[in-house]
Every structure is written in C-alpha cells, then in structure tokens.
Amino acid sequence: MNKKIIEKEILSKVIKKRKEGSNKTNYGRILLICGSQSFGGAAIMASKAVVYSGAGLVTLASDMINRAPFLSSVSEAMFLDYTRTDKLINSIAKSDVILIGSGLEDSDFSFSLLKLVFQNAKTNQLLVLDGTALSMIGKRNLNIPKKPTIIMTPHQGEWQRVSGLSISEQVPVQNYKKMVDLNIDFLVLKSSATEIYALQNPREYKELNIGGPFQAIGGMGDTLAGLIAGFLGQFKNDQISVIQAATYLHSYIARNLSQKQYVTLPTRISEQIPTEMKKIIQTSKY
Ligand SMILES: NC(=O)C1=CN([C@@H]2O[C@H](COP(=O)(O)OP(=O)(O)OC[C@H]3O[C@@H](n4cnc5c(N)ncnc54)[C@H](O)[C@@H]3O)[C@@H](O)[C@H]2O)[C@@H](O)CC1
Numbered sequence: 001m002n003k004k005i006i007e008k009e010i011l012s013k014v015i016k017k018r019k020e021g022s023n024k025t026n027y028g029r030i031l032l033i034c035g036s037q038s039f040g041g042a043a044i045m046a047s048k049a050v051v052y053s054g055a056g057l058v059t060l061a062s063d064m065i066n067r068a069p070f071l072s073s074v075s076e077a078m079f080l081d082y083t084r085t086d087k088l089i090n091s092i093a094k095s096d097v098i099l100i101g102s103g104l105e106d107s108d109f110s111f112s113l114l115k116l117v118f119q120n121a122k123t124n125q126l127l128v129l130d131g132t133a134l135s136m137i138g139k140r141n142l143n144i145p146k147k148p149t150i151i152m153t154p155h156q157g158e159w160q161r162v163s164g165l166s167i168s169e170q171v172p173v174q175n176y177k178k179m180v181d182l183n184i185d186f187l188v189l190k191s192s193a194t195e196i197y198a199l200q201n202p203r204e205y206k207e208l209n210i211g212g213p214f215q216a217i218g219g220m221g222d223t224l225a226g227l228i229a230g231f232l233g234q235f236k237n238d239q240i241s242v243i244q245a246a247t248y249l250h251s252y253i254a255r256n257l258s259q260k261q262y263v264t265l266p267t268r269i270s271e272q273i274p275t276e277m278k279k280i281i282q283t284s285k286y
C-alpha cells in the first residue's frame, strides 16, 4: 500500500478567497453535540475551532451547565440544551455537518443522543465522530449507518475500541478492512504520526509528519475535530483534500507556536487559524 506525506500545498488547494456577494449561509451550518457535566471544555474548544475556521453558523448542543461559560468564550456560536429532543431533531435536520462525541460522558443519555443522530442523519450530511462517541460505538456495538458520510477521528486507543484492532495491528490493510466493515468513509487515525484514509482509495493513505510532542495536551483532538468540521462546512469539494488540509493546518499552527512555546495550547491554535488562512490566500498561486 502506497504511503504519501501530506504537504503544505494542500492548504492552498483547499483554502480559497471568499466570494464578494456571499453570506454566512454559504459557509456551512455546523451542529456540535459535545460536552457534558464533566467535560465542558472539550465542547468549548471544539466549537472555538469551528468558529475560527470560518464556518457560517455554529450551534453547540450540550448540557445546560456549559451554556454561560460557552457563550462568554465563543460568543459567535449559538447554544442548545441537548435534553430538548424536539429542538435537537430540528437542528440536526438543518445542519450540513454534525460533530458528535468530543467531551460527551459515557452514559445511557449520551448513547441515546448518538442513536438519535444516526436515525436522523441524511445522505447529504457529513457526520464527524470523535471522542466518547467512538468509545460508545465500540463498547456498545452500535452499527454506523450507511447514509451520511462518516468521518471518524479516533486516537489509537479509541480506534482499538471501535475496530477491535490492537495498536500493533493498526496497519493500513487492517484499517481499510475495518472501514469497509463498519461503514467509515474517512478515518483520521491520530497519533504522533497521524494517518488519513479514504474508503474510495484503498491503495493510498497519507501521513502527517509535522506534528510534535508540544501537541500532547488535553483538548488537542477536540480542536482538530472542530477544525475538520468547520472546513467541511465551507469547502465543499473533494472531501479528502479538505480533511487533509484541516489536519495539516492544525499541526502547522502548533509547530509554528512551538518555536516560542513549550506546549501549544489548543485554544491558541484556534485563535491563530484566521491569520494563517489569510496568509494562505495571499501567497496562493491559484
Ligand atoms: N477539557 C476537557 O473537557 C477535555 C475533555 N476530553 C474528552 O474526554 C473524553 C475522553 O477522551 P480521552 O482521550 O481523554 O480518554 P480515553 O480514555 O477515551 O482514551 C485514553 C486511553 O487511550 C489510550 N491511548 C492509546 N493510544 C493513544 C493515543 N495515541 N492518544 C491518546 N490516548 C491513547 C491511553 O493509553 C488511554 O488509556 C473525550 O470525549 C474527550 O473529548 C479530553 O479531550 C481532554 C480534555
């Protein structure tokens, strides 16, 4: 199987200048179903990455305990109480991209949210599965539906839970087999050398080689999931390139920050996203 390295050119391939007459509805409606009483920060960090990546309309559905801190730190986004099933179903129906799992608790209630999304998601929607959604799918043997496009962002421990493959068994051929078995369209398998797979192309996968241990901090993956969701909402073509670009940008910013900072805080990465995106369109040949 052919391994390629993700190069910086992927950023100018995907990130484009905005059209003059466009408005927020042209840049994606993103719904996050994230956070819980225990992990409010994950929801805030994921949402911050979605907003700072430029997504048009962003809603977080979460536990009410997170509402006030969320609105004060990501004021551009909207908030929904995730126990309001009627409103949540409505919001699922209107979304282009749904990110579920970052910071959810492993509970019967969270599991019911995941099933609700699986039942209501439609063919033209993109579903990003992260964090505890993955652990629950693995532990509770939940089948992933064929209809929405599925983007899964596990670290190796989560992928072990979902796929049953131990870390040493997580080699490309095995990973592809599991993607087919489990209906996963795109897999971002996170580690110190993150790998990105697309189901349509089982002969090639790409590896990221610009990350580093300055990224080993809680919230780094929540931020990546948000950045991927935000990019998928606004850059509509060639989903694999969009996912690669988001993953590259996340580590590219972290690497730049690490020149001056021992550890690169996830919220600082998000704050840097608009500046780096601007630099890309200014230097782009396209
Ligand atoms: N501030 C917050 O609210 C935070 C919330 N978080 C959320 O907490 C939930 C649990 O996620 P966690 O990943 O912390 O815990 P998990 O228990 O799901 O995963 C960690 C386990 O996986 C194993 N593992 C194997 N390979 C790994 C790798 N490459 N990277 C990381 N772990 C690996 C570890 O040894 C450990 O046993 C998620 O929903 C996550 O989004 C975390 O993001 C931490 C920060």
Ligand SMILES: Nc1ncnc2c1ncn2[C@@H]1O[C@H](COP(=O)(O)OP(=O)(O)O)[C@@H](O)[C@H]1O
Pocket (backbone or CB within 6 Å): 131, 154, 155, 190, 191, 192, 193, 194, 211, 212, 213, 214, 215, 216, 217, 218, 219, 220, 221, 222, 223, 224
């Ligand atoms: N040593 C490292 N080198 C490169 N990237 C790393 C390293 N450690 C962590 N990362 C990156 O940080 C992120 C961690 O994701 P995850 O474990 O899901 O974090 P969290 O759930 O706490 O937000 C991944 O993108 C991973 O690739």
Ligand SMILES: [Mg+2]
Pocket (backbone or CB within 6 Å): 130, 131, 155, 221, 222
């Ligand atoms: Mg995570």
